[in-house]
Amino acid sequence: MKALVIDDNELVRDNVAEVLRGEGWEVCVADSAARAFEMLGEGESWQLVFCDVKLSDAQEAEGYAVLRRFVEEQPDAQTVLMTGHGSAAGALDAVSAGAYDYLMKPFEVGDVVRIARDVRRAVEKRERPGTTGELPPAPVYTSDIDLVGISSGFVEVMKMVGRVAATNLPVLITGESGTGKEVVARAIHQRSTRAEGPFVAVNCGAVPSELIESEMFGHVRGAFTGAERDRRGLLQEADGGTILLDEITETTPAFQVKLLRALQEGEIRRVGSNHTLRVDSRVIAATNRDVEREVKEGRFRQDLFYRLNAVTLHLPPLRERREDIMPMARHFAERACPGAGPVSFSRDAVRALVSYDWPGNIRELENAIIRAVALCERLVRPEDLPERVREAAAQHERQQHALDAPAHEATANDSPPAPAEEPLVSLSELEGRHIARALAHTGGNKQAAARLLGIDRTTLQRMIKRHGLDANSARANGDANKPDANGDGPAPT
Numbered sequence: 001m002k003a004l005v006i007d008d009n010e011l012v013r014d015n016v017a018e019v020l021r022g023e024g025w026e027v028c029v030a031d032s033a034a035r036a037f038e039m040l041g042e043g044e045s046w047q048l049v050f051c052d053v054k055l056s057d058a059q060e061a062e063g064y065a066v067l068r069r070f071v072e073e074q075p076d077a078q079t080v081l082m083t084g085h086g087s088a089a090g091a092l093d094a095v096s097a098g099a100y101d102y103l104m105k106p107f108e109v110g111d112v113v114r115i116a117r118d119v120r121r122a123v124e125k126r127e128r129p130g131t132t133g134e135l136p137p138a139p140v141y142t143s144d145i146d147l148v149g150i151s152s153g154f155v156e157v158m159k160m161v162g163r164v165a166a167t168n169l170p171v172l173i174t175g176e177s178g179t180g181k182e183v184v185a186r187a188i189h190q191r192s193t194r195a196e197g198p199f200v201a202v203n204c205g206a207v208p209s210e211l212i213e214s215e216m217f218g219h220v221r222g223a224f225t226g227a228e229r230d231r232r233g234l235l236q237e238a239d240g241g242t243i244l245l246d247e248i249t250e251t252t253p254a255f256q257v258k259l260l261r262a263l264q265e266g267e268i269r270r271v272g273s274n275h276t277l278r279v280d281s282r283v284i285a286a287t288n289r290d291v292e293r294e295v296k297e298g299r300f301r302q303d304l305f306y307r308l309n310a311v312t313l314h315l316p317p318l319r320e321r322r323e324d325i326m327p328m329a330r331h332f333a334e335r336a337c338p339g340a341g342p343v344s345f346s347r348d349a350v351r352a353l354v355s356y357d358w359p360g361n362i363r364e365l366e367n368a369i370i371r372a373v374a375l376c377e378r379l380v381r382p383e384d385l386p387e388r389v390r391e392a393a394a395q396h397e398r399q400q401h402a403l404d405a406p407a408h409e410a411t412a413n414d415s416p417p418a419p420a421e422e423p424l425v426s427l428s429e430l431e432g433r434h435i436a437r438a439l440a441h442t443g444g445n446k447q448a449a450a451r452l453l454g455i456d457r458t459t460l461q462r463m464i465k466r467h468g469l470d471a472n473s474a475r476a477n478g479d480a481n482k483p484d485a486n487g488d489g490p491a492p493t
Contacts, residue, residue: 001024001025001026001047001048001120001123002025002026002027002028002045002046002047002048003017003020003025003026003027003028003046003047003048003049003050003116004027004028004029004030004036004039004044004046004048004049004050004051005017005020005027005028005029005030005049005050005051006029006030006031006032006033006035006036006049006050006051006052006055006063006066007031007050007051007052007055007082008031008032008052008055008056009052009458010031011457011458011461012052012082012105012457012458013029013031014029016050016082016112017029019109019112019113019116020048020050020112020116023113023116023117023120025048025116028044028046032055032056032062033055033056033062033063033065033066036051036066037066037069040069040070040073040074045074045077046074046077047076047077047078047119047120047123048077048078048080048100048115048116048119049066049070049077049078049079049080050079050080050082050112051063051066051067051079051080051081051082052081052082052083053081053082053083053085053090054083054084054085063081063082063083064081064093064094064097066079067079067081067094067097067098067099068097068098070098071097071098075098076123078100078115078119078122079098079099079100080099080100080101080102080103080115081094081099081101081102081103082103082105082107083102083103083104083105084104084105084456084458086102086104086105086150086155087148087149087150087155087327088147088148088149088150088151088154088155088157088158088324089147089148089149089158090102091155091156091158091159091162092147092158092159092161092162092187092191093162094159094162095158095159095161095162095163096162096165096166096191099162100115100119101115101159102155102159104152104155105456105457105458106447106450106451106456106457108447109447147180147183147184147187148324148327148328148331149321149324149327149328150323150324150327151316151321151323151324153316153320153321154315154316154321154324157184157313157314157315157316160311160313161184161187161188161191161313162191164188164311164313165187165188165189165190165191165192166191166192166193167192168192168193168282169310169311170263170282170283170284170285170307170308170309170310170311171185171188171284171285171310171311171312171313172284172285172286172287172291172308172309172310172311172312172313173185173284173285173286173287173312173313173314173315174286174287174288174290174291174312174313174314174315175286175288175314175315175316175317176288176315176317176359176361177288177360177361177363178360178361178362178363178364179315179316179317179318179361179362180315180361180362181246181286181288181315182201182244182246182286184313184315185199185201185242185244185284185286186199188242188284189241189242189282189284192242192282194240194241194242194282197238197239197240197241197242198237198238198239198240198241198242199238199241199242199243199244200234200237200238200241200242200243200244200281201243201244201246202215202216202234202243202244202245202246203246203247204245204246204247204248204250204251205246205247205250206247209251209252209255212251212252212255213255213258213271214227214231214233214271215233215234216233216234216235216255216259216268217233217235217236217258217262217268217269217270217271218230218231218232218233218236218268218270218271219231219233219270219271219272219273220270220271220272220273222272223270223271223272223273224271224272227271227272230270231270233268233270235262235268235279235281236268236277236279238279238281239279239280239281240280240281241281241282242281242282242283242284243281243282243283243284244284244285244286245283245284245285245286246285246286246287247286247287247288248285248286248287248308249287249289249291249294249299249300253299253301256300256301256304257301259304260301260303260304260307262279263283263304263307263308264307266278266279266280267279283308285308291305291309292305317358317361318357318358318361318362318365319357319358322354325353325354325358325365326345326350326353326354328362328365328366329345329353329365329369330343330345332365332366332369332370332373333345333369333372333373333380336369336370336373336374337373341378342378343373343376343378343379343380344378344379344380345379345380346379346380346381346382348381348382348393349372349380349381349382349384349385351393352382352385352389352390352392352393353365353368353385353389355392355393355396356388356389356392356393357392368385368386368389371384371385371386372384372385431463431467432463432467432469434453435449435453435460435463435464435467435469436467436469438452438453439464439469446460446461446464
């Protein structure tokens with residue numbers, strides 16, 4: 001098994017290569033895309049490639065060029081993109097372009113080990129007589145989505161979207177109202193082999209129960225009062241493409257029976273007709289309810305549920321991924337007034353936006369930002385935000401004060417006199433002390449220290465060098481973090 005590691009950062013490149021060699025791989029390294037292309041032109045071949053997205057200051061995304069080149073010339077090689085500036089859009093684009101995985105720095109050694117072992121198993125299975133690889137062929141690369149996010153949970157969802165798009169499996173998307181279910185459904189369609197076909201979205205909850213069968217399957221002339229001519233149904237309109245059945249749990253059991261048959265047999269019968277018609281449309285269903293609870297309580301057919309959820313994607317609400325709120329807010333602000341210059345947010349406005357729970361999720365956030373941009377003078381302040389957002393921020397601040405008050409009272413009444421004020425020092429010295437404390441706390445484990453400080457390992461390495469710190473002495477003092485004779489305990493990296 002041969003692997004290639006491409007990264008202009010020597011530390012990352014050597015660490016990934018070392019882990020792969022420990023897993024029994026023969027590893028080559030390259031410090032640039034040009035060097036990787038040169039090796040590719042020399043007839044080298046690999047089963048696994050790890051490549052950084054940004055390989056130089058001159059090119060923002062050379063890693064995608066490497067990915068496309070390997071997809072064209074060595075399609076059997078599984079390429080993993082690595083980035084220190086990951087996003088949900090990047091994850092979806094990478095996996096859709098043919099990447100095996102998308103890792104955000106700093107990642108764990110276990111991530112590299114997992115990928116190396118999975119790819120080894122896939123290659124071994126593919127090379128057995130009479131078997132094929134487990135991975136689907138990569139679709140054509142596009143970049144046309146309106147999904148913004150950097151949280152790990154949302155990135156994982158987008159990686160799954162990229163994987164299922166190339167298949168023809170039915171997909172069930174769950175999530176609260178406003179989490180972007182239709183946007184995700186469109187992303188799946190645009191990255192599928194049906195991208196040239198139609199995308200039809202229907203809100204099942206908005207169609208009266210007595211009309212939904214006619215809407216979905218169509219009808220013939222004279223089938224009922226007012227049916228003056230034949231009419232194609234939405235399933236037939238989506239033939240060769242994708243149909244999104246939004247709020248599928250709002251349908252009646254009678255309709256669910258007919259929909260199940262249509263999905264199983266790939267054919268429909270118009271209302272009032274005795275003839276069946278073949279249809280070939282991929283079905284994506286979406287709901288904001290707990291489908292398993294709906295099945296238990298008898299409101300949704302179990303057999304239809306199993307038919308629809310070959311793959312289930314759950315979109316987390318905005319309150320569970322607060323780190324995505326400000327990237328989305330800036331995106332909506334830029335889109336609200338394109339070409340008019342950047343819109344910024346005051347510190348208090350950021351605090352208010354992040355502390356609010358957003359029960360309406362992305363839809364509510366977008367409306368709030370559009371309103372704020374229309375009212376502000378290029379700087380969004382709390383007073384530009386809706387009253388409910390300001391009130392939630394004020395309530396959050398009152399709760400924080402209430403939690404802090406007992407501690408302040410105890411300090412005022414019971415604590416001894418405060419010590420003399422410590423002399424002021426430079427920010428650089430403070431930074432050095434803080435990094436030294438983090439290294440001492442982790443016993444010299446740089447990866448753990450980087451996570452503790454909220455920075456990537458490369459940045460930490462530069463800081464250690466700048467301040468002349470000795471991680472080895474910190475490791476020697478951190479006996480609790482050292483592996484014992486049997487290899488137990490966290491190994492410093």
